[in-house]
Amino acid sequence: PSQDDPPYLRGLNAPQREAVLTTDGPVLVLAGAGTGKTAALTARLAHLLYTRKAYPSEILSVTFTNKAAKEMRHRVGALVGDMVEGMPWLGTFHAIGAKMLRRHAELVGLKSNFTILDTDDQLRLLKSLILAADIDEKRFPARSLAGIIDGWKNKGLTPKDIDAGESELYANGRGQEMYRAYQDRLKALNACDFGDLLLHMLTILRDHRDVLEQYQQRFRYIMVDEYQDTNSVQYLWLRLLAQERRNIACVGDDDQSIYSWRGAKVENILKFERDFPGAKVIRLEQNYRSTPHILGAASGVIANNGGRLGKTLWTDIDVGEKVKVVGVWDGPEEARRVAQEIEDRRRDGTPLDDMAILVRAQHQTREFEDRFIATGIPYRIVGGFRFYERAEIRDALAYLRVVAQPADDLAFERIVNVPKRGLGDKAIARIHQLSRAMGVPMSEAAARILDTDELTGAAKRSLGNLVGDFARWRMKADELPHAELARQLLDESGYTAMLEADRSAEAAGRLENLGELVRAMEEYDSLGAFLEHVSLVMENEGRDTGAKVTIMTIHAAKGLEYDTVFLVGWEEGLFPSQRSLDEGGVASLEEERRLAYVAITRARRRAIILHAANRRIYGQWNSSIPSRFVGELPGEHIDSETTMTGGASLWQANWSERADPFADVARGTGRGPGWQRAAGVSAGVDVKNPGGAYTPRSFSREPSRVKEATRSAVSL
Ligand code: ATP
Ligand code: MG
Numbered sequence: 001p002s003q004d005d006p007p008y009l010r011g012l013n014a015p016q017r018e019a020v021l022t023t024d025g026p027v028l029v030l031a032g033a034g035t036g037k038t039a040a041l042t043a044r045l046a047h048l049l050y051t052r053k054a055y056p057s058e059i060l061s062v063t064f065t066n067k068a069a070k071e072m073r074h075r076v077g078a079l080v081g082d083m084v085e086g087m088p089w090l091g092t093f094h095a096i097g098a099k100m101l102r103r104h105a106e107l108v109g110l111k112s113n114f115t116i117l118d119t120d121d122q123l124r125l126l127k128s129l130i131l132a133a134d135i136d137e138k139r140f141p142a143r144s145l146a147g148i149i150d151g152w153k154n155k156g157l158t159p160k161d162i163d164a165g166e167s168e169l170y171a172n173g174r175g176q177e178m179y180r181a182y183q184d185r186l187k188a189l190n191a192c193d194f195g196d197l198l199l200h201m202l203t204i205l206r207d208h209r210d211v212l213e214q215y216q217q218r219f220r221y222i223m224v225d226e227y228q229d230t231n232s233v234q235y236l237w238l239r240l241l242a243q244e245r246r247n248i249a250c251v252g253d254d255d256q257s258i259y260s261w262r263g264a265k266v267e268n269i270l271k272f273e274r275d276f277p278g279a280k281v282i283r284l285e286q287n288y289r290s291t292p293h294i295l296g297a298a299s300g301v302i303a304n305n306g307g308r309l310g311k312t313l314w315t316d317i318d319v320g321e322k323v324k325v326v327g328v329w330d331g332p333e334e335a336r337r338v339a340q341e342i343e344d345r346r347r348d349g350t351p352l353d354d355m356a357i358l359v360r361a362q363h364q365t366r367e368f369e370d371r372f373i374a375t376g377i378p379y380r381i382v383g384g385f386r387f388y389e390r391a392e393i394r395d396a397l398a399y400l401r402v403v404a405q406p407a408d409d410l411a412f413e414r415i416v417n418v419p420k421r422g423l424g425d426k427a428i429a430r431i432h433q434l435s436r437a438m439g440v441p442m443s444e445a446a447a448r449i450l451d452t453d454e455l456t457g458a459a460k461r462s463l464g465n466l467v468g469d470f471a472r473w474r475m476k477a478d479e480l481p482h483a484e485l486a487r488q489l490l491d492e493s494g495y496t497a498m499l500e501a502d503r504s505a506e507a508a509g510r511l512e513n514l515g516e517l518v519r520a521m522e523e524y525d526s527l528g529a530f531l532e533h534v535s536l537v538m539e540n541e542g543r544d545t546g547a548k549v550t551i552m553t554i555h556a557a558k559g560l561e562y563d564t565v566f567l568v569g570w571e572e573g574l575f576p577s578q579r580s581l582d583e584g585g586v587a588s589l590e591e592e593r594r595l596a597y598v599a600i601t602r603a604r605r606r607a608i609i610l611h612a613a614n615r616r617i618y619g620q621w622n623s624s625i626p627s628r629f630v631g632e633l634p635g636e637h638i639d640s641e642t643t644m645t646g647g648a649s650l651w652q653a654n655w656s657e658r659a660d661p662f663a664d665v666a667r668g669t670g671r672g673p674g675w676q677r678a679a680g681v682s683a684g685v686d687v688k689n690p691g692g693a694y695t696p697r698s699f700s701r702e703p704s705r706v707k708e709a710t711r712s713a714v715s716l
Pocket of ligand 1: 034040
């Protein structure tokens, strides 16, 4: 490092400089979390511009999120000033694909003003095609077809590339036919979906030499961040574009590959050296982000994965606090504890913006949102909706509002045909008219319209059922606990069944959210009090200034960093997720472990891991077991504490020995470690409410994570 260094090189270490200054030829930076991969890529971009090796329009830089692109643009701007003007090709794969496709749309039969469909449009379109093809949508839902087609697109397969085996994935071999019908229909609509943005471009680059050459000439330099999470179509696209000049630099970390469920292929890292022989592989080993304890904890966990490329990580940051592991009694206590800790840290001077809560599943945000609203801690949800804004939650709330408040027309309109009951726009318009003419709410107009000839046949019958249902639910509202009413209402309205028929991962998440909603209701004295709470929550959302704590999923946190990070719900069945346990494969468990690694390494100075001994699931208390990842944290890097009396020393003993706390349990010796007993783990016994649980119809299927917890638990 010398005094005359341009600003973007100052402070970079030797291998980082190498990554910046090796501009020509293929470069692969393979390094652990927080080693400055993104920083090096940013400096490299600055260097290319500063030394005028390329115009801004001649550099293709791919980031993982739009937010990351914005940040990179901002940082390069700070480094090299207005030389950064432009940079049209800095963005996500999707954003760049869309921009290119607009220029060449006609080559795949589209016009340049094509529409990009969102998921809802996509589903509606698929449904109509399924209907037209005489396929039973109940057995072969549109959502599954959407997922299958997405998978094909991620692999770079067009309809003609689908073989019989792939085609079997949908409706007894009709997959290819439906894929083709869908693509044709999109073309007719002058539209495409997200997957097409890259797939169409790949097709164009393959079939039109002149276009390919034009881009190969244009892009003097190509750079890719988070390379470990590229999928096949992205990889093939990059390879074509880079083949001629071979000035491609990718940075990634095999331990942070967490998108295999979206088709990402970590093997692309290995392929790189094969496709670009002579590639310079650079390893960064100094971590600038985290304290040694945080790094030690993260490394200890990821060491349990097999088949890693392997790397060294060190830091010269002063020893800070150990990673705190806190065992609490239940979910509400977890939220209280986090809120308390946030207040304490805020008093110590840590800005709210520099703290984050990372959850494994979306539904976990609810408990924290409610707590923060109650205690006035401002928060934001990144990469998802706030709990009460989610579609299924709004639907459920709309049902409850119509029960509690028959004059609530907005709520009535929202759910009158959800799930579908054959009440089309026309029927709804009639109810509207009548309601206005008679000056009564729509739900009452709906009852009265049944006495007229306005509606006939199926529409009349199903409206009759709905009116009857609401009358019954209103009566029950006086007798049943309101959470129970909600459960029955969701089942009897067909809402639960609608989501159950839908096999997508998304639907499972929606069902979990509904379970969480019912759980939330139990914390309020009456339906009215609960609905009041919700409207206050919604109101709270208007104000959008000032510092806020961030709540987000681990997936959304990739590439980011915070001073203090709360890692909540580290329990078997929650994290690792029940789905990953049910699949049973090593691969899915290892992906969960990589998530744990990503989660811990987001923290700069403080990481606090929490797990609860009890979770309420559909009204029933269930004991849970700390995540195996807790057991994998090396004892010398953690401080554990439990708020449950008597257990602390035993818990500590277990973790510090780094024993596998589940070994005995899994073998069924019945002699589980003491801490489990201290935590009140008991086989299937409802700890807080023994024998008091009611199990309604659809919700009665015990979620499998409960089974998991009981299976490996020890009897008292
Ligand atoms: P991840 O794997 O999580 O994406 P990364 O390898 O991309 O991490 P960066 O986000 O680039 O790491 O850097 C982590 C932190 O270290 C940032 O705060 C960055 O500013 C800082 N940093 C990077 N390089 C250096 C350096 N040479 N000297 C000081 N700080 C650095
Ligand atoms: Mg990064």
